[in-house]
Amino acid sequence: MNRGIVVYVVVAVVLIGGLFFILHRKSEPKIVMSETALKVNELHEKASQLVNSQQLIKARELYRDILTNYPDAENIASVQKELEHLNMELIFSKELWPEKSVMHEVGPGDTIGKIAKNYGTTVELLKKSNNLSGDVIRVGQKLRVWTGHFNVFVDKSQDILILKDGNEVIKVYDVSTGANNNTPVGTFKIISKLTDPVWFNKGAVVPPESPENVLGSRWLGFNIQGYGIHGTVDPETIGQQVTAGCVRMRNKEVEEIYSILPMGTEVVIVD
Numbered sequence: 001m002n003r004g005i006v007v008y009v010v011v012a013v014v015l016i017g018g019l020f021f022i023l024h025r026k027s028e029p030k031i032v033m034s035e036t037a038l039k040v041n042e043l044h045e046k047a048s049q050l051v052n053s054q055q056l057i058k059a060r061e062l063y064r065d066i067l068t069n070y071p072d073a074e075n076i077a078s079v080q081k082e083l084e085h086l087n088m089e090l091i092f093s094k095e096l097w098p099e100k101s102v103m104h105e106v107g108p109g110d111t112i113g114k115i116a117k118n119y120g121t122t123v124e125l126l127k128k129s130n131n132l133s134g135d136v137i138r139v140g141q142k143l144r145v146w147t148g149h150f151n152v153f154v155d156k157s158q159d160i161l162i163l164k165d166g167n168e169v170i171k172v173y174d175v176s177t178g179a180n181n182n183t184p185v186g187t188f189k190i191i192s193k194l195t196d197p198v199w200f201n202k203g204a205v206v207p208p209e210s211p212e213n214v215l216g217s218r219w220l221g222f223n224i225q226g227y228g229i230h231g232t233v234d235p236e237t238i239g240q241q242v243t244a245g246c247v248r249m250r251n252k253e254v255e256e257i258y259s260i261l262p263m264g265t266e267v268v269i270v271d
Contacts, residue, residue, distance in 0.1 A: 084171040100148040106141040121146045124259035154269040176248040192221035217251040218258040
């Protein structure tokens with residue numbers, strides 16, 4: 001074959017291949033983020049930076065901004081979970097949460113129990129949020145005290161428990177409720193709290209350390225005999241209607257709400 005022809009063919013092939021590549025690239029769809037997605041990402045990034053710098057109140061406002069103004073955002077579920085985690089971190093921290101906590105200066109005659117009762121909170125929360133390892137406090141010491149008003153809402157149709165402060169959702173937990181829909185509906189109050197409860201099962205006394213004790217690590221009893229919120233020895237059943245009528249939670253999660261819910265907390269259960 002003539003050398004000139006060979007060169008011509010090679011050049012033609014290269015040009016055709018290049019043209020095909022260019023046309024193919026132009027035909028590929030370009031991924032362009034919407035203005036809404038860009039705004040959500042910007043707010044989310046700022047919130048994460050604020051959390052890392054321990055500016056929790058400011059971070060919380062940004063998370064709430066996303067949930068309120070961009071409810072259809074692609075990552076809205078993860079934003080909700082991050083806000084719930086932040087809410088709990090704030091509750092247990094010493095940081096003041098406007099309208100939900102105050103600084104109390106310990107006076108003569110004050111005790112941990114008396115302060116908790118006067119403010120309608122728990123000794124456990126008072127100690128955790130002030131890094132107290134014991135019950136000893138001193139006159140003049142400043143303690144961060146929770147002043148919010150927790151309440152609980154249980155939706156049996158979804159097997160969820162919603163921890164609220166007033167009307168504001170703090171955190172949503174997956175739970176188990178009664179088989180055959182036998183968890184009672186209505187408005188109840190927590191009137192008893194037990195750590196590592198004994199289970200009285202049809203006349204038998206089942207100690208807390210027994211694997212047969214279905215109550216788990218905590219019990220929060222209602223003002224209706226035999227019903228309450230408790231932990232579990234079968235965490236794999238969470239999310240199912242399998243209990244004898246009580247509301248069942250994972251031990252770690254029931255321990256969390258146990259430490260912050262005072263006696264008298266309202267619990268609303270609906271179908």
